[in-house]
Amino acid sequence: MSWSEIDEAALPDEERAPDAVPASANTLFIGDSGELPLDTRRALVQLLAGPSLDGYRHPKLWPILIRDEVPIRRRLAELFLELVIDRDMQVAFTRQADTGELEVPTLLRRAQLTFIDSILLLHLRQRLTQADSRGDRAVVSTDEIMEFLNLYERASNTDRAGFVKRIHASIEKIKKHSILQKIRSSEDRFEISPTLKLLFSAEEIQALTHLYQRMAADETPAPVTRTESDDEEADP
Secondary structure (H helix, E strand, O other): OOHHHOOHHHOOHHHOOHHHOOOOOOOOOOOOOOOOOHHHHHHHHHHHHOOOEEOOOOOOHHHHHHHOHHHHHHHHHOOOEEEEEEOOOOEEEEEEOOOOOOOOOOOOOOOOOOHHHHHHHHHHHHHHHHHHHHOOOOEEEHHHHHHHHHHHOOOOOOOHHHHHHHHHHHHHHHHHOOOEEEOOOOOOEEEEOOHHHHHOOHHHHHHHHHHHHHHHOOOOOOOOOOOHHHHHHHOO
16 A cells, blocks of 8 residues: 555544644644633633632633633543642642542642742731631731741740841741732732632641640640751751
């Protein structure tokens, strides 16, 4: 059989020559084999870039995400990722899918939290709950954060400047992940992102609160789960 005798039109797409496959209506550039429209791809990339996509910071992408939730969820599932959406809060993000005993590669990186990072996140989560109960926006200042975290400075600490430096580093890290968003026209006041409510359940907040309260009272020497950085900062 010669090549000229092959009826490519009768073959399935995957068996045809690459240039014989009909181009997608959404082809955007040379070599593009994608099928999603441009705006849907932008929403997908924002989800993958993280940490979240929300209606406040991404007013153009949010309605696209809601419109094309099914194909976006399908694309993420192929990467072993789950799409989490809270329509009331207008927040969405991705997390590793629960694949049970199936071993799969991990695409998302885990953020390494220091002891101070963990304490700060817990405090912000509590402030968010308090603000919700009053129907207010959750807003904190740098001074307030400093005052709260000072409770966790060991009395024996002789490196006050180093402790303050670590607090500022934690604030910058939380800002980088968009959990703290600077309020316009203010340099040291921030709104707490509602995304934080999706990252910590009420049960986890309660357990962490009790643990850190005991730590502050020197009743227990260290958190249950720590990173190497935690060891450096939390050990007495």
